[in-house]
Amino acid sequence: MPRYTPSKIESRWQAAWEKDDIFKAVRSADKPKYYVLEMFPYPSGRIHMGHVRNYTMGDVVARHKIATGHNVLHPMGWDAFGMPAENAAMATGGHPRDWTYGNIADMRAQMKPLGLSIDWSREFATCDPEYYGQQQALFLDFLEAGLVYRKNAVVNWDPVDMTVLANEQVENGRGWRSGALVERRELTQWFFKISDHSEELLEALDTLDNWPAKVKLMQSNWIGRSRGLQFAFSTLDAPEGFDRIEVYTTRPDTLLGASFVGISPDHPLARALEREDPEVAAFVAECRKGGTTEEAIETAEKLGRDTGIRVRHPFDTAQELPVYIANFILMDYGTGAIFGCPAHDQRDFDFATKYGLPIPPVFLPDEDHADRLDEAYVPPKTEKVFYIRGFAGDTHQTGEKAIDAAIAFCEENGVGQGVTKYRLRDWGLSRQRYWGCPIPVVHCDACGVVPEKKENLPIELPYDVTLDVPGNPLDRHPTWRDTECPACGAAARRETDTMDTFVDSSWYYARFTAPHAETPTRLEDAEYWMNVDQYIGGIEHAILHLLYARFFARAMHITGHLPASAVEPFDALFTQGMVTHEIYQTTDERGRPVYHLPEEVTDGKLADGTEVQIIPSAKMSKSKKNVVDPLGIIDRFGADTARWFVLSDSPPERDVEWTASGAEAAYKHLSRVWNISDRIAGMEENAQGTGDEDLMRAMHKTIHDVTVGVESFGFNAAIAKLYAFTATLQKSQAGQDSQREAIMTLAQLMAPMTPHLAEDIWAMQGGEGLIATAPWPVADEAMLVDDTVTMPIQINGKRRAEIKVRADMPKDEVEALALGHEAVIRTLDGAAPKKVIVVPGRIVNVVA
RNA sequence: GCGGGCGUGAUGGAAUGGUAGACAUACCAGACUUAAAAUCUGUUGGGCGUAUGCCCGUGUGGGUUCGACUCCCACCGCCCGCACCA
Numbered sequence A: 001m002p003r004y005t006p007s008k009i010e011s012r013w014q015a016a017w018e019k020d021d022i023f024k025a026v027r028s029a030d031k032p033k034y035y036v037l038e039m040f041p042y043p044s045g046r047i048h049m050g051h052v053r054n055y056t057m058g059d060v061v062a063r064h065k066i067a068t069g070h071n072v073l074h075p076m077g078w079d080a081f082g083m084p085a086e087n088a089a090m091a092t093g094g095h096p097r098d099w100t101y102g103n104i105a106d107m108r109a110q111m112k113p114l115g116l117s118i119d120w121s122r123e124f125a126t127c128d129p130e131y132y133g134q135q136q137a138l139f140l141d142f143l144e145a146g147l148v149y150r151k152n153a154v155v156n157w158d159p160v161d162m163t164v165l166a167n168e169q170v171e172n173g174r175g176w177r178s179g180a181l182v183e184r185r186e187l188t189q190w191f192f193k194i195s196d197h198s199e200e201l202l203e204a205l206d207t208l209d210n211w212p213a214k215v216k217l218m219q220s221n222w223i224g225r226s227r228g229l230q231f232a233f234s235t236l237d238a239p240e241g242f243d244r245i246e247v248y249t250t251r252p253d254t255l256l257g258a259s260f261v262g263i264s265p266d267h268p269l270a271r272a273l274e275r276e277d278p279e280v281a282a283f284v285a286e287c288r289k290g291g292t293t294e295e296a297i298e299t300a301e302k303l304g305r306d307t308g309i310r311v312r313h314p315f316d317t318a319q320e321l322p323v324y325i326a327n328f329i330l331m332d333y334g335t336g337a338i339f340g341c342p343a344h345d346q347r348d349f350d351f352a353t354k355y356g357l358p359i360p361p362v363f364l365p366d367e368d369h370a371d372r373l374d375e376a377y378v379p380p381k382t383e384k385v386f387y388i389r390g391f392a393g394d395t396h397q398t399g400e401k402a403i404d405a406a407i408a409f410c411e412e413n414g415v416g417q418g419v420t421k422y423r424l425r426d427w428g429l430s431r432q433r434y435w436g437c438p439i440p441v442v443h444c445d446a447c448g449v450v451p452e453k454k455e456n457l458p459i460e461l462p463y464d465v466t467l468d469v470p471g472n473p474l475d476r477h478p479t480w481r482d483t484e485c486p487a488c489g490a491a492a493r494r495e496t497d498t499m500d501t502f503v504d505s506s507w508y509y510a511r512f513t514a515p516h517a518e519t520p521t522r523l524e525d526a527e528y529w530m531n532v533d534q535y536i537g538g539i540e541h542a543i544l545h546l547l548y549a550r551f552f553a554r555a556m557h558i559t560g561h562l563p564a565s566a567v568e569p570f571d572a573l574f575t576q577g578m579v580t581h582e583i584y585q586t587t588d589e590r591g592r593p594v595y596h597l598p599e600e601v602t603d604g605k606l607a608d609g610t611e612v613q614i615i616p617s618a619k620m621s622k623s624k625k626n627v628v629d630p631l632g633i634i635d636r637f638g639a640d641t642a643r644w645f646v647l648s649d650s651p652p653e654r655d656v657e658w659t660a661s662g663a664e665a666a667y668k669h670l671s672r673v674w675n676i677s678d679r680i681a682g683m684e685e686n687a688q689g690t691g692d693e694d695l696m697r698a699m700h701k702t703i704h705d706v707t708v709g710v711e712s713f714g715f716n717a718a719i720a721k722l723y724a725f726t727a728t729l730q731k732s733q734a735g736q737d738s739q740r741e742a743i744m745t746l747a748q749l750m751a752p753m754t755p756h757l758a759e760d761i762w763a764m765q766g767g768e769g770l771i772a773t774a775p776w777p778v779a780d781e782a783m784l785v786d787d788t789v790t791m792p793i794q795i796n797g798k799r800r801a802e803i804k805v806r807a808d809m810p811k812d813e814v815e816a817l818a819l820g821h822e823a824v825i826r827t828l829d830g831a832a833p834k835k836v837i838v839v840p841g842r843i844v845n846v847v848a
Numbered sequence B: 001g002c003g004g005g006c007g008u009g010a011u012g013g014a015a016u017g018g019u020a021g022a023c024a025u026a027c028c029a030g031a032c033u034u035a036a037a038a039u040c041u042g043u044u045g046g047g048c049g050u051a052u053g054c055c056c057g058u059g060u061g062g063g064u065u066c067g068a069c070u071c072c073c074a075c076c077g078c079c080c081g082c083a084c085c086a
Helices: A006-020 A049-067 A083-092 A096-114 A129-144 A194-207 A213-223 A252-257 A268-276 A278-287 A294-299 A346-355 A399-412 A523-529 A544-558 A630-637 A639-648 A660-681 A692-711 A715-731 A736-750 A755-764 A811-819 A822-828
Strands: A033-038 A071-073 A148-158 A163-165 A183-192 A226-236 A244-249 A260-263 A304-312 A320-326 A337-340 A384-387 A396-398 A416-421 A441-444 A448-451 A482-484 A491-494 A534-538 A573-576 A579-587 A593-596 A613-619 A788-795 A798-806 A835-839 A843-847
Touching: A006 A096, A006 A639, A006 A755, A033 A049, A033 A523, A049 A071, A049 A096, A049 A534, A049 A573, A049 A579, A049 A630, A049 A639, A049 A692, A083 A096, A096 A630, A096 A639, A129 A148, A129 A448, A129 A544, A194 A213, A194 A544, A213 A544, A226 A320, A226 A399, A244 A252, A244 A260, A244 A337, A252 A399, A260 A304, A260 A346, A268 A278, A268 A304, A268 A320, A278 A304, A278 A320, A304 A346, A320 A346, A337 A346, A396 A399, A399 A416, A630 A639, A630 A660, A639 A660, A639 A715, A639 A755, A660 A715, A660 A736, A660 A755, A692 A715, A692 A736, A715 A736, A736 A755, A788 A811, A788 A822, A798 A811, A798 A822, A811 A822, A811 A835, A811 A843, A822 A843
Parallel strands: A033 A071, A033 A534, A260 A320, A534 A573, A788 A843
Antiparallel strands: A148 A163, A148 A183, A226 A244, A226 A304, A226 A416, A260 A337, A304 A320, A384 A396, A441 A448, A441 A491, A482 A491, A579 A593, A579 A613, A788 A798, A835 A843
């Protein structure tokens, strides 16, 4: 008896698709275009189940769109620059370029057996000189357009290795290799002026109707628009040039609750004091210890130091406030100086308590409330409170109103201005690393910083470098830096910093539309293919990658590389969850955890009988030994089983737990479908049966439900319907015609998920051409409507009975029928119902 | 610390504010078999009960509603991000 043999059919159908080149994307006026893109992978060397899930989802969308008559672009590439290549080179002595291209070859070979509908002719890696040369051209155009500039910025500095560290290389405030306490140090760096676009990037979020609301909210909070008051305190006893300290506050209504002024350790005044006073210098040095992340700064112990300088309160010049240097004030936000109002800010409250500063409340919940506080009183701004130290607006008012009134008052009295500020900072793109896109500028003693000439691009990375010592190999290279000034021709030095890898991933979607063009994009291709109709990737990219890409699309439009219609490059976004797996853990004699591979565990026990602790749903990681290799699964069950399983068990936006039994069940199911097809193929031509009508009704309902599921990312729900229909078909006694139609339709509905199996069934049933290009089945509306519906009857919200009624029965008839039901009569016991709610087609609720 | 999300049977999960637990796993039972595997069929949230049936149940506590897994408030736990990981 023939059986389902994925290893044979998968390679056969992949060859058939390749022979006809059906996934090659060519511009065409006859069909609507559809561009589906999954976030491209970093070439780590092995694909993992997360990749399988991500690319299978994109593939379902792509194949469904092909079947519904679209001209589909579905490309693949490699996000190939970055630190892991350098780390691997340091660890094993190889070269980042060899390591990366080797990994790309391996991963491509691992991906191909999945049978994805990818146009491989468009493949590129961001470390190809062809790609990063065009990126350098973009940089030069951005520079000319005033979208790039240089300024100082703070980096993590390892004082032992004498090198800049990435945030992930800082562990508990220490360098990962040297173990030295990390310091914050300033370097001159290149920046993209993303902050000029803050307002637009914020406003345009409203137009992104097919983005998850949570992503838009996260971006909105990240951009962080705030309305506040900017004003200056005049100082007493301050050094020359510091007779005013500018502060920005979003709570000007609490100005009379001010008890100190705080400045950032990087504030110009702190710098000035640092130069004069060794004790201040020591304190500021202490503040600069630790990493640069906001998390590290916010969770560090709050430190402050009284500078001895005093400021006058703008409303009461007799009142003097101390000026503190405080480690939690960021120079990058606002003016780098604040006034502290301890009564209404918990951080200020803790600070004031620590340094014995007064805590005068500005407002209280109501008149009766005592005016001593045990913690900061921070009600929502929309709540009405009682102002005891208000100076503008009503005594009883909301925080919102009080803020507006305070700004108006201050503006009228010349104390300050209402201003709008953003939390979003400019994007620092300089990296002191080898494996990235070189920044194409030259430093000339006479001309200063000079852009490289476009005809000299790409500025290629030299191959002959060593990564055996910390620091940037480009800096150490004997000749690479040496060049001549593009302006005056004198001897000059290349910039040795390379670009942040976020730059690489900020425009690859545009490059895919013309991957080998001799300019960054080709406008007619960009105009045809952009925007990405469906973008799919992880939620971890919700803010940075997606915000940078949105900015880049705008910058590319300004410099003529993208049409105005592509400034929001992703029409729809879907964020998928991870693939998780149980962790099997025991402990050693010292109580430390020991992890075990899934194949070492049977029925919760090791081979020697030791009980294993099972930790469910954990992110797959090598160190926890809970990684499942897709290749092993494909070998055992085939790609269709892997694809089916990653879609079937969880909603796509949630994590899915990989289980061996689930994978086996998926395989069994696919076998079952194949066997049904085999059986039907052997039926006698025109054989008659019974229940044809029922089978056809079930089929049309399934077409409808699966179509809705596939189009709305309800893949798991669509698969549940396919299971149900398979069971119906298996039991069906219908005639050969109906059964053949049913199995072919089932194959078509499964084709986006299990394309190889679907092709095989299609061929077995004598289908015309390839199922991959066959038109998507359409449900017959008439077959979807049932004549009768079952309606539950609730009594006081609890389901007590049900009635079968005609689908179009009027409300009052339904009500009469419900009230006549035995269960209702028994409960009402002669009394009249207080209320009867009839929701047509859904439910009846009798309130007794 | 700040911003965002999630929480439903033994397990993964389903459910436009309208029958909680679809579909799948696991378990149990049955058919087929000398037997096993494979395959097929059936049962399964907890409790009471011979039973028509009744009570409880969607992280915890409150609220809105004829009706809440779904909306609101507070709390607990887990996950993602925090600008040099990709």
